[in-house]
Amino acid sequence: MPLRSFSSPPFHPVAAPAFPPAPPLVRSAAGRDLPAHLAFLRDRLRPAPSHAGVLPPVLPFGDPRVDQCFPLQGEQRGLPLGALHEIGTEGRGAETGELPAAFAAALIGGICTRLRGRAPVLWVATVPDLYPPGLPSLDPARLVLVNPRDIVGVLAAMEVALREGGFAAVVGEVGAMAEVASRRLAFACQKHSVTAFILRRWPHGQRMPDRQASAATTRWLLASAPAGRWQVRLTHMRGGHTGSWLMEVGDGTTHPVRVVAALADHTAAADFERGQATGDG
Amino acid sequence: MTVETIAGQRLLTAAAADGLLAATAAGGLAPGQTLATARALYPHLIALEADPAGDIAALTAFASWAQRYTPLTAIDTEQDHGLWLDISGCAHLLGGEPALLADLRTRLARRKLPVRMAIAGTTGAAWALARTQDNTIIPNGAEAQALAKLAIAALRLDARSIAGLHQLGVRTVENLARLPRADVTARFGPLPMLRLDQAHGQIAETIAWPQTVAPFRETVPFTEPIGTVADFAQALELLSERLCRHLAAAGQGGLRFTARFFCLDNTAQTITIATARPVRNPAYVAKLLGMQMETIDPGFGVEAMHLVAEDTAPLSAVQAEAFAVADELDRLATVVDRLSNDIGAARIWRPTPYASHVPERAVTRQPPLEKSPTWERDPTQPRPIRLFPRPEPIEVSAPVPDDPPILFRWRRRVHRIRSATGPERIAAEWWREQARPKDRPETDLIRDYYRVEDTDGARFWVFRAGLQGGGRPPCWFLHGLFG
Numbered sequence: 001m002p003l004r005s006f007s008s009p010p011f012h013p014v015a016a017p018a019f020p021p022a023p024p025l026v027r028s029a030a031g032r033d034l035p036a037h038l039a040f041l042r043d044r045l046r047p048a049p050s051h052a053g054v055l056p057p058v059l060p061f062g063d064p065r066v067d068q069c070f071p072l073q074g075e076q077r078g079l080p081l082g083a084l085h086e087i088g089t090e091g092r093g094a095e096t097g098e099l100p101a102a103f104a105a106a107l108i109g110g111i112c113t114r115l116r117g118r119a120p121v122l123w124v125a126t127v128p129d130l131y132p133p134g135l136p137s138l139d140p141a142r143l144v145l146v147n148p149r150d151i152v153g154v155l156a157a158m159e160v161a162l163r164e165g166g167f168a169a170v171v172g173e174v175g176a177m178a179e180v181a182s183r184r185l186a187f188a189c190q191k192h193s194v195t196a197f198i199l200r201r202w203p204h205g206q207r208m209p210d211r212q213a214s215a216a217t218t219r220w221l222l223a224s225a226p227a228g229r230w231q232v233r234l235t236h237m238r239g240g241h242t243g244s245w246l247m248e249v250g251d252g253t254t255h256p257v258r259v260v261a262a263l264a265d266h267t268a269a270a271d272f273e274r275g276q277a278t279g280d281g
Numbered sequence: 282m283t284v285e286t287i288a289g290q291r292l293l294t295a296a297a298a299d300g301l302l303a304a305t306a307a308g309g310l311a312p313g314q315t316l317a318t319a320r321a322l323y324p325h326l327i328a329l330e331a332d333p334a335g336d337i338a339a340l341t342a343f344a345s346w347a348q349r350y351t352p353l354t355a356i357d358t359e360q361d362h363g364l365w366l367d368i369s370g371c372a373h374l375l376g377g378e379p380a381l382l383a384d385l386r387t388r389l390a391r392r393k394l395p396v397r398m399a400i401a402g403t404t405g406a407a408w409a410l411a412r413t414q415d416n417t418i419i420p421n422g423a424e425a426q427a428l429a430k431l432a433i434a435a436l437r438l439d440a441r442s443i444a445g446l447h448q449l450g451v452r453t454v455e456n457l458a459r460l461p462r463a464d465v466t467a468r469f470g471p472l473p474m475l476r477l478d479q480a481h482g483q484i485a486e487t488i489a490w491p492q493t494v495a496p497f498r499e500t501v502p503f504t505e506p507i508g509t510v511a512d513f514a515q516a517l518e519l520l521s522e523r524l525c526r527h528l529a530a531a532g533q534g535g536l537r538f539t540a541r542f543f544c545l546d547n548t549a550q551t552i553t554i555a556t557a558r559p560v561r562n563p564a565y566v567a568k569l570l571g572m573q574m575e576t577i578d579p580g581f582g583v584e585a586m587h588l589v590a591e592d593t594a595p596l597s598a599v600q601a602e603a604f605a606v607a608d609e610l611d612r613l614a615t616v617v618d619r620l621s622n623d624i625g626a627a628r629i630w631r632p633t634p635y636a637s638h639v640p641e642r643a644v645t646r647q648p649p650l651e652k653s654p655t656w657e658r659d660p661t662q663p664r665p666i667r668l669f670p671r672p673e674p675i676e677v678s679a680p681v682p683d684d685p686p687i688l689f690r691w692r693r694r695v696h697r698i699r700s701a702t703g704p705e706r707i708a709a710e711w712w713r714e715q716a717r718p719k720d721r722p723e724t725d726l727i728r729d730y731y732r733v734e735d736t737d738g739a740r741f742w743v744f745r746a747g748l749q750g751g752g753r754p755p756c757w758f759l760h761g762l763f764g
Contacts, residue, residue, distance in 0.1 A: 091737070105764070129667050131644065131761060132644055132656070133634075133643060134666040140653070141655065144613065146624075156623070224737055
């Protein structure tokens with residue numbers, strides 16, 4: 001687990017709720033009481049549901065290789081919802097940010113299928129070049145686009161939306177960003193149970209710092225892989241593990257993205273499926 | 282003098298000041314003269330370019346200033362630039378009509394504005410007297426007598442009618458009134474008699490008051506001028522509270538609110554907010570107004586504030602109060618209001634499909650609170666996730682006709698193509714007039730789109746514009762990126 005690079009998280013004292021006292025462990029030698037006690041403790045550790053029933057705690061990937069990186073919440077493992085996630089990219093795409101946009105759209109598509117109602121998705125970006133017909137698995141009818149003049153406007157719009165709530169997800173395309181700003185967003189996400197995605201997008205000529213402190217719960221780094229897949233690296237998961245997989249968009253109903261085997265013949269086969277192979281595949 | 286080019290001729294339009302007008306009239310200068318003639322008469326004439334829009338703007342500002350005397354003020358743009366003030370029921374506030382005139386004259390003299398004024402019971406009489414006998418006040422019913430000896434030009438007639446009546450020897454209003462009505466109307470049209478009747482008060486004349494008094498308006502005057510943000514916020518809360526009670530009684534909700542701050546130096550500053558849906562929640566209105574409070578410069582202090590709901594729509598009590606839990610649309614409306622008052626309503630939109638094959642036209646914008654229709658996707662024709670507003674030209678090396686490129690350079694980086702799918706041919710919409718410049722053949726506007734993937738796995742949407750052997754050699758563009 002990577003060490004957190006900043007000092008202490010903001011401290012928010014919360015009045016301890018009155019729980020019934022734990023039943024004493026009588027006959028601890030007897031195995032049959034231990035599970036009951038564990039269930040009780042687990043129940044006690046479960047975070048208090050806000051907007052109960054509206055937002056599930058996690059978005060499972062449906063693949064143990066990915067899900068095991070995330071801590072258990074309730075009975076499930078998966079991408080924590082009601083949290084801030086940061087998706088970046090390596091190499092050329094840092095300027096145009098098409099890979100993070102597609103990955104985020106796939107994840108949000110998964111969130112939307114798990115939500116009742118038609119909660120909109122707010123997508124905030126300074127450059128209006130998102131093309132809704134090209135969004136994987138996210139219904140463009142849910143989209144509301146906001147185009148502020150600058151990054152400060154993007155962060156402010158995201159925070160307004162997060163504090164009001166009622167969105168399936170809030171997405172912001174942001175370049176350089178102070179850690180304080182990400183902490184504000186992360187706190188708003190937790191408090192109002194809305195999932196937010198920061199898509200790192202660097203203006204032309206700006207270099208991406210190697211590592212920047214951020215309060216996001218997860219950090220992802222994407223690179224393009226042949227045949228429309230992504231080389232996905234989970235570089236940070238608070239209280240979990242990191243990992244790296246080759247992924248592609250799922251079928252849009254059960255799981256948002258799926259892990260594919262990185263085999264050379266798969267790529268070649270996909271090439272043949274997709275059309276004429278012209279070169280060194 | 283101000284000069285305007287009308288139909289290719291440089292014509293004089295108006296004299297700058299009152300005294301000058303008299304001097305120029307005596308010297309033979311008149312509006313409508315050519316600049317050359319005027320220069321011949323006065324070689325040292327200073328000619329300035331006329332600025333009609335600026336004149337109207339200045340007059341409009343003057344009219345809103347004059348609202349200190351009456352809520353009904355309007356500028357007269359028809360004939361001669363002037364100002365109407367309907368002071369019915371307002372004069373006693375300043376101690377009667379003579380006192381009002383004197384007050385207005387003093388204030389204008391302080392600003393060195395030459396002015397001619399008159400008060401009469403009809404608009405026609407007031408107009409005529411203001412231009413002929415300055416500072417006249419005539420009682421109601423005395424119009425015919427007061428106007429009798431005036432020239433017929435005082436009736437706001439057109440130049441043709443005036444010239445025609447002069448030919449008949451009709452010089453004064455009195456003369457005109459004696460003529461048989463039917464003959465005058467037959468010869469000069471209805472205008473002369475209409476104006477005469479309007480001046481005499483026999484036919485009512487309506488003036489288009491630009492700012493009708495909004496029915497939803499609340500005012501709070503202050504005994505001592507205020508100037509702190511906390512005071513403004515408190516006053517806004519009070520005004521919102523009263524206004525929303527007023528709106529609730531009428532079953533209305535406001536869509537646009539304007540708070541006006543009347544400062545001690547006779548200026549008024551405003552904050553305007555717009556909401557996506559009708560609202561009448563006082564705290565909400567006050568909060569939105571408060572967001573723009575920093576734009577107000579109180580100067581020496583604010584002596585009065587008012588809040589107007591300029592645009593309203595029906596809002597039933599059920600909609601406004603029954604649901605304690607805000608639904609999704611309500612929350613979206615709240616966010617849209619906050620953001621649109623901050624960054625502008627045009628920057629928040631909902632994409633809507635539009636029936637067009639041309640990719641950049643297939644998405645249109647609509648207001649965020651409207652429901653988006655169903656999007657239909659064709660899985661055989663994937664679309665990129667980023668679409669550049671303007672396709673970016675790319676350099677293609679060794680192009681083979683009717684084949685996708687093997688290598689291209691975009692943003693100073695070379696991409697070697699590993700695989701390509703296509704073409705998908707999209708032709709320009711010939712039925713749109715502006716789609717094709719006249720000098721270009723139609724084949725130049727045919728685009729063949731290819732989805733190409735480079736050796737790094739990045740996928741691009743490129744197209745070739747034009748055909749081999751068309752009007753000009755085909756060019757390649759990058760239009761979008763797949764995620």
